[in-house]
Amino acid sequence: MSRIVIIGGGPGGYEAALVAAQLGAEVTLIEADGPGGACVLTDCVPSKTFIASSEIMTGYRHNERFGIRSPGLDGVTVDAVAVNTRVKKLALAQSGDIQAKLIKAGVEVVHGRALLGEDTLGHTHQVLVIPDGGEMYSIEASTVLLATGATPRVLPTARPDGVRILDWRQVYDLTELPEHLIVVGSGVTGAEFASAYVAMGTKVTLVSSRERVMPHEDADAAMAIERVFRERGMTILNQSRAESVVNTGDGVLVTLSDGRTVEGSHALMAVGAIPNTAQLGLREYGVDVGDGGYITVDRVSRTNVPGIYAAGDCTGVLLLASVAAMQGRIAIWHAMGEAVAPLRLRTVSANVFTDPELATVGVSQNEVDSGRTPARQVMLPLTGNARAKMTDLRDGFVKLFCRPATGQIVGGVVVSPKASELILPITMAIENNLTVDQLAHTITIYPSLSGSIAEAARQLMQHELQ
Numbered sequence: 323m324s325r326i327v328i329i330g331g332g333p334g335g336y337e338a339a340l341v342a343a344q345l346g347a348e349v350t351l352i353e354a355d356g357p358g359g360a361c362v363l364t365d366c367v368p369s370k371t372f373i374a375s376s377e378i379m380t381g382y383r384h385n386e387r388f389g390i391r392s393p394g395l396d397g398v399t400v401d402a403v404a405v406n407t408r409v410k411k412l413a414l415a416q417s418g419d420i421q422a423k424l425i426k427a428g429v430e431v432v433h434g435r436a437l438l439g440e441d442t443l444g445h446t447h448q449v450l451v452i453p454d455g456g457e458m459y460s461i462e463a464s465t466v467l468l469a470t471g472a473t474p475r476v477l478p479t480a481r482p483d484g485v486r487i488l489d490w491r492q493v494y495d496l497t498e499l500p501e502h503l504i505v506v507g508s509g510v511t512g513a514e515f516a517s518a519y520v521a522m523g524t525k526v527t528l529v530s531s532r533e534r535v536m537p538h539e540d541a542d543a544a545m546a547i548e549r550v551f552r553e554r555g556m557t558i559l560n561q562s563r564a565e566s567v568v569n570t571g572d573g574v575l576v577t578l579s580d581g582r583t584v585e586g587s588h589a590l591m592a593v594g595a596i597p598n599t600a601q602l603g604l605r606e607y608g609v610d611v612g613d614g615g616y617i618t619v620d621r622v623s624r625t626n627v628p629g630i631y632a633a634g635d636c637t638g639v640l641l642l643a644s645v646a647a648m649q650g651r652i653a654i655w656h657a658m659g660e661a662v663a664p665l666r667l668r669t670v671s672a673n674v675f676t677d678p679e680l681a682t683v684g685v686s687q688n689e690v691d692s693g694r695t696p697a698r699q700v701m702l703p704l705t706g707n708a709r710a711k712m713t714d715l716r717d718g719f720v721k722l723f724c725r726p727a728t729g730q731i732v733g734g735v736v737v738s739p740k741a742s743e744l745i746l747p748i749t750m751a752i753e754n755n756l757t758v759d760q761l762a763h764t765i766t767i768y769p770s771l772s773g774s775i776a777e778a779a780r781q782l783m784q785h786e787l788q
Contacts, residue, residue, distance in 0.1 A: 324342075324345075324346075324347040324348065324464050324465065324657075324658060325347070325348045325350075325446075325461070325462065325463045325464050325465075326339075326342045326347045326348070326349050326350070326463060326464065326465045326466075326467070326654070326657070327349075327350050327351075327352070327436070327447075327449045327461055327463040327465070327466050327467070328342075328349065328350070328351045328352070328466075328467045328469060328650075329352050329436045329437075329449070329466070329467070329468050329469065329470055329602070330352075330353060330359060330467075330468065330469035330470040330471055330598075330634070330636070331351050331352075331353025331355075331356070331357050331358065331359045331420075331431070331469075332353075332358065332359030332360060332361045332362070332469060332471050332634055332635075332643075332646060333358075333359070333361055333634065333643040333644075333646040333647040333650070334467075334469035334471075334633035334634030334646035334647060334649055334650035335351055335353065335359065335467065335469035335633070335634070335650060336351065336357060336358065336359075336420055336423075336424060336650075337646075337647040337648075337650045337651055338467050338469065338633065338650030338651060338653055338654045339351045339424055339427070339429045340423065340424065340427055340429070341650075341651050341654045341655065342429075342654045342658070343424075343427040343428050343429050344427065345654070345658050345660070347654075347658065349428070349429045349430065350429075350430045350432060350451075350461060350463075351424065351429055351430070351431050351432065352432045352434055352435065352436040352449075352451055353431065353432075353433065353434075354433070354434065354435050354454075356414075356417045356421070356433070357417050357418075357420040357421040357424060357431060358413075358416060358417040358420045359469075359471055360471050360472075360473070360491075361471070361643050361646075362413055362416050362417050362420065363413050363414070363417055364413070364491040365490070365491065366643050367412065367413050367416050368409045368410070368412075368413045368494055369490065369511075369514060369515070369675075370675055371408065371409045371412050371413070372405065372406075372409050372493075372494070372518055373514060373517075373518045373675050373677075375400075375405045375408070375409075375518075375522070376517070376518035376519070376521040376522050376677070377521070377677065379398060379400065379521045379522050379523070380521050380677055382398050384714065387714050388714065398523075400499055400522045400523065402496055402497060402498050402499045403497055406493075406494040406495070406496065409494050410494055432451060432453050433453065433454045434451060434452050434453035434454045434456070435451075435452045435601075436449050436450060436451045436452065437449070437450050437452075437601060437602045437603040438450070438466070438602060438603040438604065438606070438607040438609070438630075439460055439603070445464060445629070446462040446463060446464055446629075447462070447463050447464075447465075447466045447629055447630065448460050448461070448462060448463075449461045449462075449463055449466060450603075463629075464629060464657075465629050465630075465631065465654075465657040465658075466629065466630050466631070467623075467631045467632065467633060467650065467653050467654070467657075468599075468602065468604075468609075468617060468625075468630070468631070468632040468633070468636060469632070469633045469634045469636065469646070469650055470597070470598040470599060470602065470634075470636045471597075471598050471634055471635045471636055471646075472595035472596060472597045472598060472635035472636060472641070473595060473596060473598055474489040474490060474491065474591065474593075474594075474595055475593050475594040475595055475596050476489075476591070477564075477567075477591065477593060479565060479566035479567070480506065480564060480566055480567035480589070480591055482591055483569055485569065486569040486570075486573065486574050486587070486588050486589065487567050487569055487574060487588075487589050487591065488588060488589065488590050488591065489590075489591050489592075490511055490515065490590065490591075490592060493515070493590065496588075499519070499522055499523070499524050500519065500524050500586070500587045500588040501524070501525065501586075501587040501588075502524070502525040502526075502527070502573075502585075502586035502587045502588075503516075503519050503524050503525070503526050503527070503586060503587070503588050503589070503590055504526075504527045504529065504567075504574060504576050504584055504586040504588070504589045504590070505519075505526060505527070505528045505529065505589075505590045505592060506529045506564045506567065506576065506589060506590065506591050506592060506593060507529070507530075507531075507591065507592035507593040507594070508528055508529070508530035508531070508532065508534075508535040508536060508537070508558075508592075509536060509537075509538070509592065509594065510536060510539075510674050511592040512528065512530075512535075512590070512592035513528075513535050513536050513547070513674060513676050514674060514675050514676055515590055515592065516528045516551065516556060517547075517551065517675075517676040517677050518677075520551065520554050520555060520556045521554070521677060525555070525586075526555075526556045526557070527556075527557040527558075527559065527584055527586060528551070528556060528557070528558045528559065529559050529562050529563075529564050529576065529578070529584070530558060530559060530560050530561070530562065531561065531562065531563045532560065532561065533560055533561060534548055534560065535547065535548045535551070535558065536674065536680070539674065539680060539682065540680070540682055540686060540687050540721070540735045541687060541688075542687065542701065542719070542721065542735070542737075543680045543682070543719075543721075543735050543737045544680070546678075546717055546718070546719065546737050547674075547676050547678065547680060547717075547737065549717070550677070550678065550717050559578070559584070562578050562579075562580070562582070563578060563579040564576050564577070564578060564579075565577045565578060565579045567589045567591070570585075572587075573585055573586060573587050573588075574586050574587070574588060574589040576589060595635065595641070596614065596615060597614065597615045597616050597617070597635060597636040597637075597638065598636060599611060599615045599616070599617055599636050600615060604617065607627065607630075608626070608627055609625050609626065609627050609630055610625060610626045612638070614638065616636065616637055616638030617632040617636050617637050617638075618637075619631070619632050619633075619637045619639065619649075620664075621664035621665045622652050622653070622656040622662060622664050622665070623637075623649045623650070623652050623653035623656065623665075624653075624656070629657070631653035631654075631656075631657060632649075632653075633646055633649035633650040633652075633653055634646030634649060634650065637649065639665070639667075640667055640670060640672075642670065642672055644670065645665075645667075645670055648665060649665060652664070652665055668684055668685075668732075668752065669683070669684070669749060669752050669753045670683070671683035671745045671746070671748075671749045673741060673742040673745065675742070677739070678715075678717055678718050678737055678738050678739050678741065679736075679737070679738065679739065679740060679741035679742055680735075680736075680737050680741060681735070681736045681737075681741035681742055681744065681745035682733075682734070682735050682736075682745070683733065683734050683745055683748055683749045683752060684723065684731075684732050684733030684734060684748075684749075684752045685697060685723050685732045685733035686733065687699075687721075687735075690723060690733075695723075695732065696725070696726050697723040697724060697725060697726065697732055697733070698723070698724055698725075698726050698782060699721060699722065699723045699724075699782075700721070700722055700778050700781045700782050701719055701720070701721040701778075702719060702720045702721070702774055702777060702778045702781065703718070703719045704717075704718040704719055704720070704737075704738060704771065704774055707769070707771060707773065707774045708768070708769035708773075709769035709770050709771050709773070710738075710771060710774075712769065713739075715738070715739065715771075717737070718736075718737045718738040718739075718741075719735075719736075719737050719738075720734070720735070720736050720738075720744075720774045720775055720777075720778045721734060721735040721736075721778070722734050722748070722758070722775070722778045722779060722782060724757070724758050724782050728757060729757040729758045729759055729782065729783065730755055730756070730757050731748065731751040731752055731756055731757065731758060731761065731779075732752060733748075733752070734748035734749075734751075734752075734775075736748070736775075738771055740771075744771060744772055744775065747761070747772065747775055748775060758779040758780075758782040758783045759779075759783050761775070761776060761779035762776060762779040762780040762782075762783045764776055
């Protein structure tokens with residue numbers, strides 16, 4: 323029987339453990355925080371639960387356009403304690419569900435930490451396990467999967483204190499909404515929290531070091547969302563870098579690199595993450611570690627050391643829970659001799675949970691504009707969509723990319739409420755090598771937002787016929 327040890331119980335770790343158990347391996351999973359890891363307990367699940375509360379607030383905007391008389395946002399209050407209690411309760415429940423699933427599958431779950439031991443130079447690897455409240459012991463494993471995730475990056479001049487200066491794992495301890503939240507960092511995490519807090523009625527200032535928010539996302543999409551942010555009262559400081567953040571006692575003082583200062587009640591630091599790889603004994607064991615501490619892996623999750631695999635944020639491949647889970651599954655399938663296809667990032671869809679959401683898959687606008695990927699494209703605003711008009715949706719669009727000659731769909735962007743759901747048909751089209759003709763001939767519900775995806779395909783098909 324194969325003996326598999328998994329260090330880290332986030333999506334990459336627990337999904338791998340379930341696959342390994344299903345294939346008959348003896349599996350030990352070591353996790354410091356709890357099943358589900360930081361993703362479930364402090365990151366992805368809590369943040370999206372928090373955002374769900376903010377979406378309720380968004381529903382109170384401009385009700386008069388629908389003929390509904392209500393006090394509007396001024397008549398609605400947010401109970402921060404109730405919101406954050408629900409966030410934590412749901413996260414713990416999800417972690418409990420994962421633990422129950424692991425135990426039912428026969429996985430040994432150890433609460434604690436682990437690191438690689440001495441290189442045995444054989445067909446097994448030594449793992450040193452340090453259980454919570456217990457003494458260290460070792461396990462000999464034929465396969466080891468490293469899935470230790472990442473943790474919020476800390477600036478030396480802006481260290482979170484959990485009171486006024488916060489990282490994204492500390493916001494759920496607040497007993498009141500911030501009066502004026504300064505969000506430092508306009509990537510995905512910063513944009514999501516800025517969007518949620520401004521929806522809840524908090525004054526928000528977003529400090530962005532680039533020309534626009536979410537600089538690594540589709541430019542049309544990011545600019546559309548930035549317009550919405552500004553319309554809702556958010557202050558966005560573009561091309562501004564925070565030099566330091568200081569807790570003044572009753573607020574925070576953010577000093578920018580050009581000497582300007584911004585005062586607020588709280589600051590949220592969203593300046594990226596660093597991999598949790600420093601304490602694993604990787605270099606001593608001979609495992610290649612690249613720039614920034616990320617573990618180097620190939621497309622089937624192998625490191626340079628036979629029998630040692632890695633998955634998730636600690637690899638830096640693509641920091642998404644869905645990718646972590648697939649990396650973990652692929653690692654186990656490969657390690658246990660199952661037929662497995664290498665990871666294909668081209669078919670991975672991603673979503674930013676702002677309001678509206680931003681979802682992408684496949685080739686990007688930058689790749690097309692630079693000539694790296696020849697493609698035709700169409701961008702269809704949702705303002706002409708009947709369902710969008712009914713719900714007073716004024717911001718959003720569907721963008722499709724296809725091969726110039728064959729019409730094969732190679733990419734897409736959706737900006738819309740629930741874009742995370744609307745991106746699926748485009749993802750399936752790319753995964754199955756469908757053409758715009760095939761998508762255009764698919765009958766969609768009328769009225770529906772998804773109808774705009776088929777309409778975009780029809781427009782590309784018309785271009786193809788010209």
